[in-house]
Amino acid sequence: MNTKTTYGKEILWALLALAVLAAIPFLTPSRVVLDFVIRLAAFGIFATSLNILIGYGGLVSFGHAMFFGGGAYAFGLLMQKAGTSIPVAMLGAILFCALLGLVIGAICVRLKEIYFSFLTLAFAMLLHSVILTWMSLTGGDQGLMGGIPRPIFLGIDLSKPISLYGFACVVGIVSLLLMRGLMQSPFGYTLRMVRDNAERARFLGIDVWRVKLYAFIIASSFAGIAGSIMALFVSGAYPEFAYWTMSGEAIFMIMMGGLHVFIGPVVGAALLLIFNDLVTRFTELHGLALGIIVLVFALGFKRGISDFVVQFLRTLKNKRATP
Known part of the structure; x- marks a missing residue:
C-alpha cells in the first residue's frame, strides 16, 4: 500500500x-x-507534539511547556495589544514558537540524552522567570489580565461556546493530521533512523543535527497551536502554562497513552484529564492519587495503553494465523 493511499x-x-x-x-x-x-x-496537540521528540526522535524534553506557554502568551498579547484577528494571532503564536524553537533547539539538539533533557528544562524555567518578572507585559503571576477578545472572523463568533467547540475540534483534527503526515513522510522516517542509529545515519550522509533541529521546530510550532487553543478557552494566559510541571503532565500523557502508536498521546491526554477531574472532585490529595494512577499504568501495562492494545491484537492475530 503506497503512502498516498494510506x-x-x-x-x-x-x-x-x-x-x-x-x-x-x-x-x-x-x-x-x-x-x-x-x-x-489543546492537550492532545501538546502531547502529540512532544511525542514527535520523544517517540519519533528519541529526544526527551523536560521543557516543552515553554512553547505551550509561549504560544498562549504570544496569542493573548497579539489579541490584546495589537488587536489582530484570531487567525493572525494564532499564526503569530506559531511563528513565535517556531523562532523560539529554532534558537533553543540549535543549542539543545547538539547534546545527548540527559544533557539535552535538562538544558530544555533550564530554558523553560528561564522563560517562566521572564513571564513572572516582566509584569508590565505579561501581568506577572496573575497572568494576562482583562481577558482575550474574540472578534468575529469569517462569520464565526468564538464568544459562543458551541463555536469555540467547533473551532477547537477542527484545529485539533487538522493539527493531528498534519503531524501524522509529517511523521509518515521521508522526513519522519529519517527522524526514526536518527533515533535508532545516529552514527549510521551520519555515515549515510544525513545531517543529524539538522534533522533533530527541524523536529524540534515542528514540535515547538504545534505546541504553540495548543497554547493558543488553551488561551482562547480560559480567555487568558498564566505562568503555569510554561512551568515545568506542565511538561511533566505531557510526559505522563505519553506514558499512559503510548509512545509507538500515533494517537497514543491523545488517548493519554483524555485519560489524564478524566482522572484529574475525578480525583480533584473526591480528594484534596490529587497529586498523590494521580501519581499512584500513573504508577499503576507504568507497572501494570509496562507501556502506554494504546501500545498494549496494539501489541495484544498483533499477538492474537499471529496465534490465529499459526496452524
Missing part, C-alpha cells in the same frame, strides 16, 4: 472523527462535555 484513509478517519465530534452537542447539552473536548484538543 494518507487518504487517514483523511477519511479524520473526517469521521470530525463528524462524531460535530454530533456530540446534539447528543448532550452538557457544557462539561464540550469543555472537556476543547481541553482535550
